[in-house]
Amino acid sequence: MRLINVRPRRGTAVLLACLPFVVLALAYLVGSAVRLAENPSDKLLPALSTIVQTVKLYAFTADRRTGLYLLWSDSAASLGRLFAGIGIATALALLLGLLNGILPVVRAVLAPFVAVVSMVPPLALLPILFIVLGLGEVSKVTLIVIGVAPILIRDLALSAQALPREQIIKAETLSASTWLIATRVVLPQVLPRLIDSLRLQIGPAFLFLIAAEAISADSGLGYRIFLVRRYLSMDVIFPYVAWITLLAVAMDLGLTALRRRVFPWSELERGR
Amino acid sequence: MSGIEIRNLWKEYGDQVVLQNVDLTIAPRAFIALVGPSGCGKTTFLRMLLGQEAPTRGTITLDGAPLPHEPGPDRGVVFQRYSVFPHMTVLGNVMAGPELRASRLLGRTFGVRRRAIADEAHAMLAEVGLAGSEDKYPAQLSGGMQQRLALAQALMMKPKVLLLDEPFGALDPGIRSDIHRLMKRLWNEVPMTVVMVTHDLREAFTLATRIIAFERTRDRPEERLRYGATITRDILIWPPRSAGKTTIWDADLLPGRDDPTIPGPIAGTTWPKEEPDADAYPPLR
Numbered sequence: 398m399r400l401i402n403v404r405p406r407r408g409t410a411v412l413l414a415c416l417p418f419v420v421l422a423l424a425y426l427v428g429s430a431v432r433l434a435e436n437p438s439d440k441l442l443p444a445l446s447t448i449v450q451t452v453k454l455y456a457f458t459a460d461r462r463t464g465l466y467l468l469w470s471d472s473a474a475s476l477g478r479l480f481a482g483i484g485i486a487t488a489l490a491l492l493l494g495l496l497n498g499i500l501p502v503v504r505a506v507l508a509p510f511v512a513v514v515s516m517v518p519p520l521a522l523l524p525i526l527f528i529v530l531g532l533g534e535v536s537k538v539t540l541i542v543i544g545v546a547p548i549l550i551r552d553l554a555l556s557a558q559a560l561p562r563e564q565i566i567k568a569e570t571l572s573a574s575t576w577l578i579a580t581r582v583v584l585p586q587v588l589p590r591l592i593d594s595l596r597l598q599i600g601p602a603f604l605f606l607i608a609a610e611a612i613s614a615d616s617g618l619g620y621r622i623f624l625v626r627r628y629l630s631m632d633v634i635f636p637y638v639a640w641i642t643l644l645a646v647a648m649d650l651g652l653t654a655l656r657r658r659v660f661p662w663s664e665l666e667r668g669r
Numbered sequence: 670m671s672g673i674e675i676r677n678l679w680k681e682y683g684d685q686v687v688l689q690n691v692d693l694t695i696a697p698r699a700f701i702a703l704v705g706p707s708g709c710g711k712t713t714f715l716r717m718l719l720g721q722e723a724p725t726r727g728t729i730t731l732d733g734a735p736l737p738h739e740p741g742p743d744r745g746v747v748f749q750r751y752s753v754f755p756h757m758t759v760l761g762n763v764m765a766g767p768e769l770r771a772s773r774l775l776g777r778t779f780g781v782r783r784r785a786i787a788d789e790a791h792a793m794l795a796e797v798g799l800a801g802s803e804d805k806y807p808a809q810l811s812g813g814m815q816q817r818l819a820l821a822q823a824l825m826m827k828p829k830v831l832l833l834d835e836p837f838g839a840l841d842p843g844i845r846s847d848i849h850r851l852m853k854r855l856w857n858e859v860p861m862t863v864v865m866v867t868h869d870l871r872e873a874f875t876l877a878t879r880i881i882a883f884e885r886t887r888d889r890p891e892e893r894l895r896y897g898a899t900i901t902r903d904i905l906i907w908p909p910r911s912a913g914k915t916t917i918w919d920a921d922l923l924p925g926r927d928d929p930t931i932p933g934p935i936a937g938t939t940w941p942k943e944e945p946d947a948d949a950y951p952p953l954r
């Protein structure tokens with residue numbers, strides 16, 4: 398049988414999916430054990446027991462100075478910024494992307510501008526944001542919005558334009574106004590696509606968040622990582638990175654579930 | 670009522686003349702079949718009737734008034750594809766027109782009004798043989814069912830004119846003859862004029878009251894750009910069919926057969942035998 402026709406069965410597939418993770422974990426454990434055997438005070442690959450202890454300290458013990466459970470307070474601060482940024486970017490995308498995609502007049506004004514703005518490297522704007530908006534929350538949220546919104550807007554506009562012209566015409570023959578075409582025909586069909594492109598933007602959103610926190614913050618996941626970096630505390634950095642990854646994966650899965658739930662037809666269209 | 674009047678219609682795309690000098694008067698309640706070789710401008714013509722494209726020259730009037738420059742609810746349409754909304758259920762698709770008309774802000778109705786529209790939609794779905802599929806999405810329907818759904822959706826608006834662009838081209842012969850019977854009945858019952866583009870001459874002869882053929886009169890390569898297609902044949906079906914009046918020739922004489930045109934020529938009719946008579950209707954190309 399040709400290799401392209403060999404499909405693993407479900408149980409096998411699950412095992413195969415676990416394989417890379419297991420390999421990575423084993424490689425870490427072996428590497429850590431070898432290095433620690435050579436030099437018991439090595440900090441680069443701390444032993445599992447050290448990591449567990451640190452996690453306990455950060456997640457389940459109140460900080461002596463502030464009385465906070467650091468992992469949770471950091472997560473709350475970061476997720477607040479992240480959700481604010483993504484939320485604003487999504488709202489902008491819905492408004493501008495839809496207008497851009499449906500109305501040729503708006504497209505004439507906005508499309509070139511958005512196209513150029515989306516090429517500005519957001520991180521290069523970070524100093525400007527800090528100077529203009531101060532070192533507080535606003536500049537961090539703004540960075541996420543600037544980084545994520547243009548791509549969402551363009552993607553939404555493109556998928557609105559990609560709808561078959563026939564459907565718009567059909568809606569017109571069913572007496573729909575521009576408003577009704579936008580809200581009843583175009584919007585519901587681009588929302589599943591918006592959710593998918595949001596999933597792809599979770600990574601960049603975290604990137605901008607952590608970059609902003611690394612430079613100026615007093616709490617947050619990125620702040621903590623860059624704080625303990627000075628002490629080479631890999632036992633803190635590794636769990637934090639894993640935790641951020643876990644959060645991102647959970648958001649990704651959550652968004653997919655949301656799309657399936659709210660737009661059951663989008664799953665059917667996919668197979669066509 | 671004066672039907673559709675098309676006077677001296679030209680359509681050019683840039684340098685290319687697609688249609689030239691089309692003059693046509695379509696009587697109210699007529700069923701026009703539009704035939705012609707691929708690329709001769711049938712879809713373009715239909716788009717102009719729809720208001721999606723503006724003629725380069727000439728005028729189109731509907732019941733005496735110039736055609737608006739955009740599609741509207743007085744002209745329904747079924748395209749070859751993409752005619753239904755994939756995000757609405759079958760019932761939602763059929764209810765869409767009346768709901769959009771009734772609720773200009775939300776595009777949805779509630780309570781008594783919704784129930785009235787739903788009842789009408791259920792009746793229409795039963796009419797086109799889609800009863801029982803109300804809660805499915807278009808992706809779960811076959812091609813033939815989707816086209817019947819598109820038809821039902823368009824008919825809910827009770828359009829004055831129904832425009833069909835090769836609506837049944839992708840269907841197998843069995844389903845196609847079912848749809849033909851349905852189409853005939855709907856045309857008899859709903860007060861509308863139908864213009865249907867088709868590549869299938871048998872379909873044209875089965876359904877239409879009149880067949881219009883578009884063709885390029887000059888088709889040498891160097892002439893292609895400067896000369897467009899125009900009406901080269903205008904065939905009235907005999908005996909005349911008229912909407913709402915079923916003649917014995919239109920009745921399904923042999924219910925056992927799936928296509929009423931199969932029994933062969935009946936004296937004095939233009940109905941085709943197995944294939945349209947090659948001498949009477951020379952090939953269009």
Ligand SMILES: Nc1ncnc2c1ncn2[C@@H]1O[C@H](COP(=O)(O)OP(=O)(O)OP(=O)(O)O)[C@@H](O)[C@H]1O
Binds near residue numbers: 705709710711714
């Ligand atoms: N938007 C457009 N811009 C430029 N040329 C066009 C456009 N639409 C159609 N044409 C040209 O007009 C001619 C007629 O096209 P049309 O789609 O009306 O043909 P048709 O008769 O419907 O063909 P078919 O039977 O294959 O569907 C074609 O030569 C095509 O290249």
Ligand SMILES: [Mg+2]
Binds near residue numbers: 834
């Ligand atoms: Mg065509």
